[in-house]
Amino acid sequence: MSKQTSSVFSVDVTGLDGAEGQPTYIRICDRIRSAITGGALVPNARLPSSRTLAKDFGVARNTVDEALSQLVADGYVIRRRGAGTFVATHLPERDSPPVRTKRAAPARPVAEERRLSVRARELASYPGQYRPQIAIPFTPSLPPVDLFPRSIWNRLLNREAARAGNDYWAYGASNGLPALREAIAAHASALRATRCAPDQVIVVTSTQQAVELAAKVIANPGDSAWVETPGYQPAQHCLRAAGLRVIPVPVDEQGIVVRTGRELEGRARLAYVTPAHQYPLGYEMSLPRRQELLDWALQSDAYVIEDDYDGDYRYEGRPIASLQGIDASGRVIYVGSFNKILFPGLRIAYAIVPRPLVGAFVDAKHVADGHTMTLTQGVLAAFITEGHLARHLRKTRTIYDERRRAFLEEARVLAPVLDLGPARAGMHVTGLFKAGGRKRLNDAAVAAECCRAGVNVHPLSKYGAVDRGGLVFGFAGASREASRRGLEVVRRVLMNN
């Protein structure tokens, strides 16, 4: 069967023939159930017709009907006469995701709540754990994993795993495999103009881990941290988890408004920013603003965490050097992640740390989880040094750029209601609801309705308090056709709201 994704819908139909020895309808059943329990198909979402599903799965229609009957019997979907088949509102207890999703009201008994720490209760207010996501338009920050050259990766994996010696099997260094730290230092300095030696690179699992470790090393509980508003919420959760007070600082076209930050809390211990491509508004921090931020950090003995999550993707103009690269005073902790540019299941990111902080950072990583898996680090080191990373970036840059152009063209249908922000870089674009429209739109309600119709846009309000509502679109995963159909859904929802 060819690799494809069910039209409009989010049931990934790839590799159905990979399962062992089960009847086809059971495999289809499993696939749809996983999409439901994984959260990709939300309650009340309408499934495509059995004819469409049969075509997508490449099977006879009665096989799909058999699978749907099974799912009805199991309570995962319901049939509404004349209306179609829908994901059940209440999923069966047995197979519902092990953790309640945050969207449903948590049903924790009060006594149990009391057993949890303040931190745990704070964590419970966050949007929730990762659920396996499959590619539907327009999930932001989800790289299209089908573009990743798995066969090359797997070849390197096999080769590295077969290597003699115990490097990949015994305990590894907490700061990471030397070969990978060297590869990262070279990559980041070539592409992002960072200035560092390999001993300043610390390999971690994810941006989140880097932010939490940085916060622990730099700040004491109760210290303050500036964050961009709107901004990347998971990073803020990490800062809070480390005991910090989070100070929301507004963002303008030049980036975080340092002046306002100084007014709100000049003595903050750190600032978390996304200078290359502000998340989610898409602005690039201007050079004067960068200097202003660095000046503040130096004067206040504070640090800047630079999250360069999509700095490798820029389609217009020349990439601005990283903040780390223009920092002469050692105030910047640069964070990069391969989970966003290769594949999310990888779990390798890194921090580039001012030399005086290196020892403490490595200690913190050691205490947090020992070290990151060594074999995977070895494979990634080979992937980088043998040129595959550069090739993959070139390839995806071209494809994302095509998709970006297609998205922007197709998005003209939204021009009457939405002001699209800058889209010169990265993998997403944010549209603000037009000011002075006939009524104030609720972006969360709009996004939820889009989601039920199989289009995953994020409401801007999810990223912190904002004056105007809006929607965040990830364009990197959507073909022109998917963009067109997805945007048509969004247009329809906006018209009806």
Added chain:
Amino acid sequence: MSKQTSSVFSVDVTGLDGAEGQPTYIRICDRIRSAITGGALVPNARLPSSRTLAKDFGVARNTVDEALSQLVADGYVIRRRGAGTFVATHLPERDSPPVRTKRAAPARPVAEERRLSVRARELASYPGQYRPQIAIPFTPSLPPVDLFPRSIWNRLLNREAARAGNDYWAYGASNGLPALREAIAAHASALRATRCAPDQVIVVTSTQQAVELAAKVIANPGDSAWVETPGYQPAQHCLRAAGLRVIPVPVDEQGIVVRTGRELEGRARLAYVTPAHQYPLGYEMSLPRRQELLDWALQSDAYVIEDDYDGDYRYEGRPIASLQGIDASGRVIYVGSFNKILFPGLRIAYAIVPRPLVGAFVDAKHVADGHTMTLTQGVLAAFITEGHLARHLRKTRTIYDERRRAFLEEARVLAPVLDLGPARAGMHVTGLFKAGGRKRLNDAAVAAECCRAGVNVHPLSKYGAVDRGGLVFGFAGASREASRRGLEVVRRVLMNN
């Protein structure tokens, strides 16, 4: 089997065949143990003959004998020659309410080093990061990675990596791959008599991560945690990193001295213990002490973190059931690690969490680092379900046992200066310097000198304040010849000190 009650006795033998996939003797064991801990079988009660029990349970007599041997080893029953088998007399006392003690003011560091946080300076006082270790006698806790069946692992790795679909490439669930959580639940219940469903299993990177997440979920900064003294230092660092006050509680032959813990800080929020094989002294926590600890936890609304780091290795008697398995009140967080029994570079461990804590635990894992690498989880799941873990444990148990015996024989040369502790389980043994020797030996100096001579013994003082110095030997990695040579080095160093 028909519903019946064992004659004379109150062991309900109904539905023995209802349990999933466990050996029959384990199920019989569980049944009798529940009757004892549930109070149906009172202390000193005489059990029916194994012939009668065999008839009642409808199994062969040697199966019952196997179960009874297990119960003897676990300390639930005792055999009296010529008189029969009895419920142990030593049942836990019903304790008085927790003793209140005044909390000491938290220690504040005197020197304020400007750039690092208090936490970072605290971290800097720890022994330091993992450095790649090579297998020299007698590094404790370092599994000999040359015994690991790499070719099998690599075959599974290649197979899983080549699987179609995006499960291994996209974001995964924060609590871990469902297939792995199921495999872990089955493994832990079969080998360690834990009682849990797969949704209570949370996949993490390492024991350290499990301990830090547990501490975050259970405790607020400033809360207290009991730790064993001497005890496993990295776990204590994790507790401190989570902002907890660590209360060192002494250990005797029965395990952590709960009575002293109550006196020192009865209102501690958690206790971190190693019941199967106290690290480093090697004692197995007795059943009464286990019950006493669980009683304390229940009374004090506290939790017990059970680190079962080498519970799979037992050479004399049979493995004692985990604390988690006898905890009827949901007070135990069980932690197991594959890094110790497979290979350290793997970076997969797990926690089994009381159901009311599951949601918060997953939230904490999500914020800490998203999730653990999915492909590796898939490979491990296959390794377990296809029987390779069980085979590897059988193989290494035999080899470690041979090495243990060889070590103990060769260690007779140290008898004049060293009292070896129990070595019935695990991968290490601790020797205490003989009391009343000609002078007081400095174990750190002795260990350092041994290390310079190529023999890596750890000084007991490294594990916390102790009355007598001593040395910790890992025997699992040393052949008889290596043990002989290594012990000769130690003997020479001890003679010269």
